Amino acid sequence: MFEYEKYIRKNKFPLVWCSGCGDGIVLKALLRAIDSIGLEKENVCMVSGIGCSSRLTGYVDCNTLHTTHGRAITFATGIKMAKPELNVIVITGDGDATAIGGNHYIHAARRNIDLTVIIFNNFIYGMTGGQVSPTTPVGMLASTAPFGNMENTFNISGLAQAAGASFVARGTVYHTVMLEKLIKKAILKNGFSVVEVLSPCPTAFGRRNKSGTIIDMMNEQKDNCVTSARAERMSERELEGKTVIGELVNIDRPECSKQYRKLIERCRSGL
């Protein structure tokens, strides 16, 4: 057993999320990752935006901040710049991070500021009634796409990689043990780290698209995901329709808050 009680605000339970929602699985993986690193609660700051996933900060007993829509990374950037010793973890969703907060997302990756961003990708705006998000797959039904979504999608991980993130990984709620390891690596990495978690929404997405129960949706993850190590040995044709999970990018680049401290030192010593 793992003592989750050490890290949660028990009086806020039961969780607000729907039956079968994977967000709770991600929360648990995150708590185990924090514990295995041995971080003290007072040295962790979790920042979230708006959406189902962003309710997570209410349940964790550490420094938490529930901010405005799409601006979680912005608030987190401020915290990291002011207090670089904190481990700042951003909890956000696909709509929050890549639509409303899209610009903040790519620029935080460009700056390579030491934040750990966990993006819960459920392919829909779940909380507000199932509107199309930038990651809703083409052809899927949503409340704002009654005849199927016709727009191309964002690749959340690819976007972070292209913008210059130090660490990018993709995990699923089915591959829970791997998810914990990916989150752990992302927290330990010095630089902008993104973990995109595929967390299916059985209520707003699944029911409308007849994707079946949460079990069917998790089994689909089990069948359709290949690890990045295995994907390297597969041809493009074999990879068609598959989702690559695991570590996607792990590079070292100068980190923003460190560069800022260096600049302060330089200015204080008279340039």
Added chain:
Amino acid sequence: MAGKSNVKIHIKTEWCKGCVICVEYCPTDVLAMRNGKAYVKDITKCTACELCEIRCPDFAITVLYDKSEK
């Protein structure tokens, strides 16, 4: 596979939302559903793999066992 002898599964029914994840992914068929909530059907089969605990989204399952027993 023989189960472990001193394992206990505690299910907090007031937090359980009946998503069935624990029942479906239990490799040894220990858990089942009753009145929309998970319950322990046959603890003797349990190998304490803790898959139900790590996959329960609602923090409702705790697997307790003596780690010294192999």
